[in-house]
Amino acid sequence: MAETLLELQGVSKSFGGLKAVQQVSMRVPAASLTALIGPNGAGKTTLFALMSGFLMPDAGRVFFDGQDITGHKPEINARRGMTRTFQIVQPFAQQTVRENIAVGAHLHLAQRALALEQAEVVAQQVGLAPLLDKAAADLTVAARKRLELARALATRPKLLLLDEVLAGLNPQEISEMIPVVRGIAQSGVTVLMIEHVMQAVMNLAERVWVLSQGQLIAEGSPSDVTRDERVVEAYLGHGTAARLRAMGGAA
Amino acid sequence: MFDSAILIPSLLNGITTGAVYALIALGLTLIYGVLHIINFAHGAGLMLALYGVYLLKERLGIDPYLALPVMVVGMFLLGYCLQRLVINRASHGKDENILLVTLGLSIIMENAALLAFQSDTRSIETPYTLATVTIGPAMIAVPKLVAFAGALVVSAILVWLIQATDLGRAIRAVAREKQGAKLMGIHVDHVYAISFGIGLACLGAAACFLLPAYYVNPQVGNGFVLVAFTIVVLGGMGSFTGALLGGLLIGVVESLGGLYLGESLGQIGIFGIFILVLLFRPQGLFGARS
Amino acid sequence: MKRWRRDIAVIVLFVGAILILTTSSDSGVLLNFLMMALYATLLAQAWNILGGFGGQFSFGHALFFGTGAYIQSIAQMQWGLGAWAALPLALLGAAMVGIFVGALSFRYGLKGSYFALVTLAFAEVFRILALSVNFTGAGVGLMLPLKESLANMQFGSPRGYVYLILVFVVLALLISCWLRHSRFGAYLQAIRDNEDAARALGVNPFGIKLGAIALSAALMGAGGAFYVQVFHYIDPGLAFGPHTSVEALVAAIVGGMGTLWGPVLGAFLLHGLSDITRNLFGQLPGINMIIYGLVLVLIVTFMPRGIAGLSATLRARLGGRNG
Numbered sequence: 024m025a026e027t028l029l030e031l032q033g034v035s036k037s038f039g040g041l042k043a044v045q046q047v048s049m050r051v052p053a054a055s056l057t058a059l060i061g062p063n064g065a066g067k068t069t070l071f072a073l074m075s076g077f078l079m080p081d082a083g084r085v086f087f088d089g090q091d092i093t094g095h096k097p098e099i100n101a102r103r104g105m106t107r108t109f110q111i112v113q114p115f116a117q118q119t120v121r122e123n124i125a126v127g128a129h130l131h132l133a134q135r136a137l138a139l140e141q142a143e144v145v146a147q148q149v150g151l152a153p154l155l156d157k158a159a160a161d162l163t164v165a166a167r168k169r170l171e172l173a174r175a176l177a178t179r180p181k182l183l184l185l186d187e188v189l190a191g192l193n194p195q196e197i198s199e200m201i202p203v204v205r206g207i208a209q210s211g212v213t214v215l216m217i218e219h220v221m222q223a224v225m226n227l228a229e230r231v232w233v234l235s236q237g238q239l240i241a242e243g244s245p246s247d248v249t250r251d252e253r254v255v256e257a258y259l260g261h262g263t264a265a266r267l268r269a270m271g272g273a274a
Numbered sequence: 275m276f277d278s279a280i281l282i283p284s285l286l287n288g289i290t291t292g293a294v295y296a297l298i299a300l301g302l303t304l305i306y307g308v309l310h311i312i313n314f315a316h317g318a319g320l321m322l323a324l325y326g327v328y329l330l331k332e333r334l335g336i337d338p339y340l341a342l343p344v345m346v347v348g349m350f351l352l353g354y355c356l357q358r359l360v361i362n363r364a365s366h367g368k369d370e371n372i373l374l375v376t377l378g379l380s381i382i383m384e385n386a387a388l389l390a391f392q393s394d395t396r397s398i399e400t401p402y403t404l405a406t407v408t409i410g411p412a413m414i415a416v417p418k419l420v421a422f423a424g425a426l427v428v429s430a431i432l433v434w435l436i437q438a439t440d441l442g443r444a445i446r447a448v449a450r451e452k453q454g455a456k457l458m459g460i461h462v463d464h465v466y467a468i469s470f471g472i473g474l475a476c477l478g479a480a481a482c483f484l485l486p487a488y489y490v491n492p493q494v495g496n497g498f499v500l501v502a503f504t505i506v507v508l509g510g511m512g513s514f515t516g517a518l519l520g521g522l523l524i525g526v527v528e529s530l531g532g533l534y535l536g537e538s539l540g541q542i543g544i545f546g547i548f549i550l551v552l553l554f555r556p557q558g559l560f561g562a563r564s
Numbered sequence: 565m566k567r568w569r570r571d572i573a574v575i576v577l578f579v580g581a582i583l584i585l586t587t588s589s590d591s592g593v594l595l596n597f598l599m600m601a602l603y604a605t606l607l608a609q610a611w612n613i614l615g616g617f618g619g620q621f622s623f624g625h626a627l628f629f630g631t632g633a634y635i636q637s638i639a640q641m642q643w644g645l646g647a648w649a650a651l652p653l654a655l656l657g658a659a660m661v662g663i664f665v666g667a668l669s670f671r672y673g674l675k676g677s678y679f680a681l682v683t684l685a686f687a688e689v690f691r692i693l694a695l696s697v698n699f700t701g702a703g704v705g706l707m708l709p710l711k712e713s714l715a716n717m718q719f720g721s722p723r724g725y726v727y728l729i730l731v732f733v734v735l736a737l738l739i740s741c742w743l744r745h746s747r748f749g750a751y752l753q754a755i756r757d758n759e760d761a762a763r764a765l766g767v768n769p770f771g772i773k774l775g776a777i778a779l780s781a782a783l784m785g786a787g788g789a790f791y792v793q794v795f796h797y798i799d800p801g802l803a804f805g806p807h808t809s810v811e812a813l814v815a816a817i818v819g820g821m822g823t824l825w826g827p828v829l830g831a832f833l834l835h836g837l838s839d840i841t842r843n844l845f846g847q848l849p850g851i852n853m854i855i856y857g858l859v860l861v862l863i864v865t866f867m868p869r870g871i872a873g874l875s876a877t878l879r880a881r882l883g884g885r886n887g
Contacts, residue, residue, distance in 0.1 A: 075764065101766035109764070115757035117822075126754045129747045130766040138747065178765055312677040314623075364865035370621060373677055374817065374864045377623065381810060381857030388850030492850070496806065500688055503681055538696045545685045545692075552682050553672040 027086075028053040028182055028213050029105070034073055034083030036066075043069045045237040046083070051182070051215055056208035058224045058245075059217045061234035062258050067217045068110050070234065071184050075107045076100045088181065101130065104181030108171045108188060110217070114159035120146060121155045123170055127177030145177045149203050165196040169203075176207060183207065185216040189223055201226055225249075233257065283412035284533045285526060290418040292525020293425035294480055298498060299505035299517040300429055301476030304436070307512035308449040308469040309357075311369070314376040317499030318383035319474050323349055323481035324490035325387060331398045331485075338398070338482045339420065345478035353474030358467040380495070387492040397489040417486035424483045432476065433514055445469055449512075497541075501528075504548035510558030520558070568745040571824060575737050578828075579730065586726050595722035601835040602729040603790060607808065608815035608827035609736035610783035615813060616821035617743050618776040619756025623680040624687030625784055625812050627665070630694070630803030632658040632785025633792045637706040638699065647717035651789055658785020659778045666777035670770050684809075691804035705799025708792055717793045725794055732786050733828075739779060740824050752776050753822070784812070807853070814856045818863045820872025829871045834859065 029051040036044040044066045051057055059067050072078040074085060076097040084093045087105055097107075106127075115123050124142035125135075132138045146152050149169045154162065159170060168188055175183055188204070189197050201223055208214045208227075218224050224231060224245055231248045233241040235257035241248050248254055252264040298320060305313045313319075326345055330336040336344070356379065365372040405416040436442040447455040448465045456462050505524050509516025524544060531540030551558065586598060607629070615621050632654040639650035669682050694700040712718045719725050743749030751772045754762040759769055792798050802808075811834075819830025837859070838852045845851050863870060869877050 077760070077763075097760075097763040098766050098768045101764060106766075107764050109761065113758045113761035115754055115761065117757055118753065122750070126750055126762065126767070127765045129750055133747050135745050135747060135750070138750070174761075174765060312681070360861070364861055366868070369676055371864050371868065373621060373680060375861055377810075378814075378857045378860035378864065381860070382854050385850030385853040385857065389848055389854065392849065500681075500685060507681075536696070538692050542689055542692050545689045548685050549668075549682060549689075552674060552678055552685075553668055556672075556674075556678065 026053050027051065028088060029074065029215070030086040031070075031074070032084045032086070034070075034080045034085065036069060036073055036078060036081050042237050044073060044080075047234070047237075047239050048083075049232055049239060049242065051213065052230075053181075053213050054208075054211060055229050056205070056214045056227050057216070057230045057232070058228035059215060059232050059234060060219070060221075060224060060248075064236075065234040065257075066237040067234050068186055069237075071107055071186055071217065075105055075184060101178060101180075104179075105184065106175040106178045106180040106182075107184035108175050108186050110186040110190065112164075112167045112171045114162070114167055114170055116160040117158070119156050119158055120151055120162070120170055120173075123159050124151075124173045124177045127174040130178040141177060142173075145173045148176065148206070149173045150199070164191045165193075165200075168192065168200070172203070172207075176212075180212060182213045182215065185214060185218075187217050187219065189218060189220045197223065221249075279411045280533065281530075282410055283414070284529045286409060286412045286414055287418065288526035288529030289522055290414065290422040290525070291529065292522035293422040293429075294484055294521075295501060295505055295525050296518045296521025297425040297429055297476055297480045297483075298502050299509065299521050300432055300514060301473035301480075302502050302506050303509070303512060303514060303517040304432075304445075304476075305470055305473040306506065308445055309466050311361075311365075311372045311376065312503070313470075313473065314373065314499070315356075315380040315383060316473075316477070316502055317495030317497070318380040318387075319349070319353070319495075320477045320481060320484075320498050321387060321490065321492065321495035322352075322383055323474075323477045324485055324488075324494065325391065326478070327481045327485045328396060328398060328490055331400075337400060338485050339424075342424075342479060342482045345482050346475045347478075349478030350471040350475040353471035354467045356474075357470035358463065361470070362463060362466065380499075384492050384495060391492065393492055395489050395491040398485055400486055403486055415487055417483075421483035421487060425480065428476070428479045429518060432472070435472075436514070441468070500548065501544060504544055504551070506558075507548065507556065508551050508558050513558065516558055568741060571741045571744065574825075575734065575741065578737075579734060582726070582730055586723055592722065595726060597835070597839065599722045599725045599729060599794070601832045602726065602733050603787065603794075604811060604815055604831035604835045605828050606729060606732050606736055606783060606787045606790070607812040608819065608831045609733065609740060610780050610787060611812040612816040612821060612823075612827045613736075613740065613743065613783065614776050614780035616816055616823070616826065617740070617749065617756065618752050618773060618780075620675070620773060620777070621680050621813070622683040622780075622809075623813070624683030624685070624809055625780075626804050626806065626808040627683065627687040627690055628658040628662055628781035628784035629788040629791070629808045629812075630687075630690060630798075630800075631661045631781075632788030633798045633803050634694065634700055634706070634788075635785070636789035636792045637708055637798055640708065641706060642699065646715060647793065648715070651717070651786075654789040655782045655785050658788065659782040662777045662781025663774060666774045670773045670777075687804045687806075687809065691800045694800035694803060701799070703800065705797060705802070708796040708798075710796060718796075725790075728793075729790055732783070732790065735786075736783050737824065737828075739783070740827075744824060748772065748775065756822075810853065810856060814860045818859055818870055820870030820874075823870070823872040826870050826872040833871065 027050045031047055031049050034044060034047045047070060061067055073080050076095050079094045084091055087103060092100055121139060121142045124145050125138040128138040128141040132141055143155060146155055149172055151169050151173055154166060162170060172188055189200055192200060197220060205227060228245050231245050232239055233248055233254050240253045240257060241251045255264045302313060302316050305311060323345060326348065327338050327341055330341045331338060361375055364375040402416045406413040407416055407419060436445060444460050444465050447460060448462055452462055501524060505517060505520040509520030527543055528540060531543035611625050635654040635657040636650050639645045639653050640647060665686055669679055674682055695703055712720050743752060751767045754767055755769050755772055763769060815830035815834050816827045818834060820826030834856065837855055841851055841855055867874060867877055
């Protein structure tokens, strides 16, 4: 088993009476491409916020690269090598694509000229090169998603947390994005993605965690997990698994 | 130092002033609660209203208390038009823009008054300006007592309006969920403008109560702006109860502060509270996090 | 790389133009106009650093102006320092006040309207303090003795003052240029455009904003020190009152927030406008500020990116979205 890059131990978070995340423990191996899935409202984005430091857990600990980072601020974690993207894209609207990505590149490059150059390189990597001088506010949703990805990539992360990077894309755009994500993982970056697009999850992920109502209900390979009864029930409702079995006969 | 003969009058004074502050703050609270904008022009609006009351008395001989309906309606119309025709259009919905537009309006209003009236401080004389009433060890000026009572009455009417009428329901609906309200057929722009108008109408009423015991000059708004904001933030943005209690509290703080620290430094007490609340308890004493 | 060279080139041209005008003209009117317009420019540039590049709108920038003005006066009149020795103290003092207000505000996450209100409150507090305390001259204010000499930073003709203010304006231009082409500036603008996204990329909002407010305050303090050297007088209302705060922000917004030349354009335009109105309407009180207020409302309504952003505004109106 490869070494663990990110580890959660019994992490919990409540908002008022709502238990958003309950006792989640997981280990993300280094240099892996993994996915976090679950029905809407399961708490996946909250979990990302807890991992990256945007939220402080009520209980439990978060370890990154062997260090306890529980409650540390996002900017500190980013400097350690953990970068996240946002489910609802957050571009620097007034700035160009190049300038947007450069902000990420500046994490390791102090000189403006070098950061701008690096921004071009990263833009090439994700296929945004033709749009480098466009204002972020003028981009389509698909382009903005790529920009979100490029910006995070420019920080040379060890761990990239992608929050629904495929949401809102049409099938063509999805099939264009999948190889990009795979390429990033192959270059050595550990990727953990929140995804609803099952095609991508099955295609890309080595390991999948399933979150439902704040609790981790299953983990394993994509095929194992999608056959897991509890997972089916979480997505399709109580009793579905039994009904499917009754209907379908042999699996 | 704590001689009740000095303390009680100061307290009572503070409470009577506080009631008027509360009325001013209520208008601001309504505007913030519904439109979610911080109306930087609130102080200037009060100043204009004070001049309005002044002119009605000096030019037309109308007693400030009798001028109440005129002022309330007049300020309401002013507020409605400002919101509908200027602020709404200028802001494009962006918060920073609204901030700047209300600031711009306040500058225009203040200096238009300066142009029209020069910077002299003016006050009015009525048969009851100097009359006082004795309560315990305190002699309270009659205008202040009327201000106290009047402010409470108007506040009560305002709260009734918001809680118990159809209009109030529409306003609350828009405040909570603009899109939903729109889908219910509520004309949101109209409600926004009405809310702003009511906010300014409160200033009209406050001015009628204020002028007999106070004065007016073009800068007078500045003093009230920060006090009003302090109250609104202290009471909790969007909370009526908070604005009422906050107003009374601030009135007392100002009075006691003035008593012990002198007029100028007493004011600092208020701003100090303001800064502290903003930093350490921005939801105020009663407010919900908006 | 090439971009900053171009910016520097334009700055050089600008300085050259001002110098040519100043040395070749004997017209008191022109020299006075240049002096006051450049002074307004400095104030606008100072505000622009925090408000335009940083996105933190301060409505009480006079706080730093007044601090600089009072320190400049007190250092000379009560501590026996020369004008040039007092100057760095004025800048430092203003920067420290900036850091104080910034540390409190940013530590507790004040943004938008709340930040604007807090700056207003602080300016008022300082005004009242200055009014109540003796070493600031209380309500009477402080009057700097008239002693014209270069060593005293007091000049007989406006020409000397134009050179002086030009130095500050160029300093501010260079700082703004640096903001456009540096990591610090990129981080500052990222925070302005989306603080959460910036944090996810490793940007430390507190430190960066603090740096911005310190720079902004120092430049504003320079404006205050300059004011005192020119007018030989300061009092609490002039120092901390709303007039200066408004002047600074309106000029920056009208000219174009977050740009290099916006504050220059805005300040020259507004100052020119107010000179014209003064000629047309005489010394009518308040007319100046009414114009400022009107222009502010109009610009925010129709041209939110200011004059410098006019081409972008037009392009957005006429063109469409693509990509």
